[in-house]
Amino acid sequence: MTRINKAACIGGGVIGGGWIARFLLAGIDVDVFDPHPEATRIVGEVLANAQKAYAMLTGAPLPPRGKLTFRDTLEAAVGDADWIQESVPERLDLKRKVLTQIDAVAKPDALIGSSTSGLLPTDLQRDMRHPERLFVAHPYNPVYLLPLVEIVGGEKTSMETIKAAMERLPPIGMKGVHIAKEIEAFVGDRLLEALWREALWLIKDDICTVETLDDVIRYSFGLRWAQMGLFQTYRIAGGEAGMRHFLAQFGPALKWNWTKLMDVVDLDDALVEKIGQQSDEQAAGLSIRELERIRDENLVGILQTLKRSHGGEGWGAGKLLKDFEQGLWAATDGGEKLDVAQPLRLIDTKVSPAWVDYNGHMTEHRYLQVFGDTSDALLRVIGVDLAYVERGHSYYTVETHIRHLGEAKLGQAIHSTAQILGSDEKRLHVFHTIYDTANDEAIATAEQMLLHVDAKAGKAAPAPEEVLSKIRPIAEAHTKLPVPEGVGRHVGQKR
């Protein structure tokens, strides 16, 4: 995978701040230029939200955070960056000026992306000396959580630039879609604009309030869109006869005179006031920052659910997250830095919204998930990684005994350790503990027996020397540790 080594962000507002967080959390150094007197504070707040969200989003080992540097001039920020992202206000004259300044100082092979929501790349690149490296990279807010980037080239953009831009997105957890022809507002904002126009009419004509309109979306097709989009959803709606039947059934309705899509509503003072008032009521006193946090929590929960969908393979944005995490795990050092004289600290995470039950506590099966993640992490330490599993061997869990000693609440930082109690050529007997990271108190323990298997033959088989030689030093060091309290317990035994 081709990676971005250094990024520059020109403009650090809502969208620039989101890009900065996305790059930094993927381990990329970012230089920023934004003349706003409070740019540091604004970027800092976005970054704090992004870090909170990532702590809930993934238990995979994120790389050390990139270095953030604010510069006094655009030229200093562009420096030797190999991806420069322009996110200044949506005005053609301003963007042209800024992009021409970037073009004058950027490295010859640097990629220059514009966050514009709708301006044509051909118009943006007009005055550039090297227009072939300019493209639109249109993200969605919050950039640190929503993975999509619409990649759009102008008349003078080279195909190499498009290809290079697309390749650099997966390592930062993003998905580029190449839009075949440039068009104002690209694909996403054209769709949103159609919905927005119709929505404004519905409010103006008193058909419903803003709250009702939002309910109609979020209790119904909004949920469908997040996981299957439009066409795949309609394919299912066509029943067994599928898409062709759906088009035959509902196509003629398009000619009925229902919509006002082609008419633009007059956003006069009265309509602005009406929407403003209804929107204030809907917010019920929640500030923008509070709403952002709720939004992030919900998005994290949806992404995690999509990650587990389709028999665990992941679906849509969840599949992308799964691939991103696998890349992070693959980049870890295999545990060389672990202190084997102690139970191995393998998982550091936070209780995410998707893990919490109606009591606000971590729900039962999530304990097993964290213990399973701990075993997976231990297996990676002894060389049983995805490549090993693909070669046809693995360890299967054949027995688990979990004890619940405390509670874990939403957002709480927890970590887990693994102690090897015993091992032979087939068996690995382990004891895991989940701790409250704030006070190191044990919240739950699990005793497990893992069995080395030949997956193709479907039976236990001795582990090879390459694995046993990695288990041995840890197991030997762990024989010196006290036997943890709770080992060998059975259900119902008195404490």
Ligand SMILES: NC(=O)c1ccc[n+]([C@@H]2O[C@H](COP(=O)([O-])OP(=O)(O)OC[C@H]3O[C@@H](n4cnc5c(N)ncnc54)[C@H](O)[C@@H]3O)[C@@H](O)[C@H]2O)c1
């Ligand atoms: N807000 C969204 O939902 C959204 C989504 C996708 C794309 N976009 C696009 O992203 C771009 C930025 O939008 P935003 O919502 O972040 O706006 P914003 O007003 O929050 O941020 C713009 C930032 O640019 C800075 N700026 C102004 N002139 C500058 C200059 N000459 N050099 C460097 N910085 C300068 C401002 O100080 C400000 O911090 C626009 O093109 C917009 O269309 C916005």
